[in-house]
Amino acid sequence: MSNLHAPVCRRCRREGAKLFLKGEKCFIKCVVEKRPFAPGRAGKSRTRKKTTDYGIRLREKQKLKKMLGINEAKMKLYYERAQRMPGRTGENLLKLVEMRLDNVARRLGLATSPRFARQLVGHGHVLIGGRRITVPSYEVKPGDILELKGLKNNFFVDLSRQNFERRGGVLPGWLNWDSASQKGRVLRLPEKGELSFPINDQYIVEFYTRR
Secondary structure, three states, X not given: OOHHHOOHHHHHHHXXXXXXXXXXXXXXXXXXXXXXXXXXXXXXXXXXXXXXXXXXXXXXXXXXXXXXXXXXXXXXXXXXXHXXXXXXXXXXXXXXXXXXXXXXXXXXXXXXXXXXXXXXXXXXXXXXXXXXXXXXXXXXXXXOEEEEOOOOOOHHHHHHHHHHHHOOOOOOOOEEEEOOOOEEEEOOOOOHHXXXXXXXXXXXXXXXXXX
16 A cells, blocks of 8 residues: 555554644644654554664655655656755745645635645645636745635535634734635745745755765
């Protein structure tokens, strides 16, 4: 079984950290808090080995891959593109993945988890400027307007936003949500302090440069 298709909570347990992949359950009844040990029959009795420098950097890269739901080839493409951009490679990498359509939908409060956000996009429910986009990795740009279509009335959007606000979710400064029209707008590119992935980007850069 591919890691990308492993049960969601097992991925968090494998990393020994909450990756917030399962929406509401991550905030209410997190398996990692109940079973803070590696998955598998021997997980509870097996202590985590001391991680090498290479292992630390590998795990940080794996965390980001699992959060995004992408494979190694796609991850490498993001890294290579970030290298060609001016500025810090690690910061550029996180900005690139932050601007993915599925992530923008999640940050607007339209989806409770990265996986749910990918499903919304993949099923054709997300429109940009009135055009249906079905590619989760589509790069959103400043000025783009997002809305949900193909769902019964506006109940789904209202419920998603209510859950988002109930969890204390706050829109970052680079996004705006208009409750009247139920549309979100990308105001600008995110800054370093507004990135949502709790990842040490320098470790990922070092992983690829030391290979």
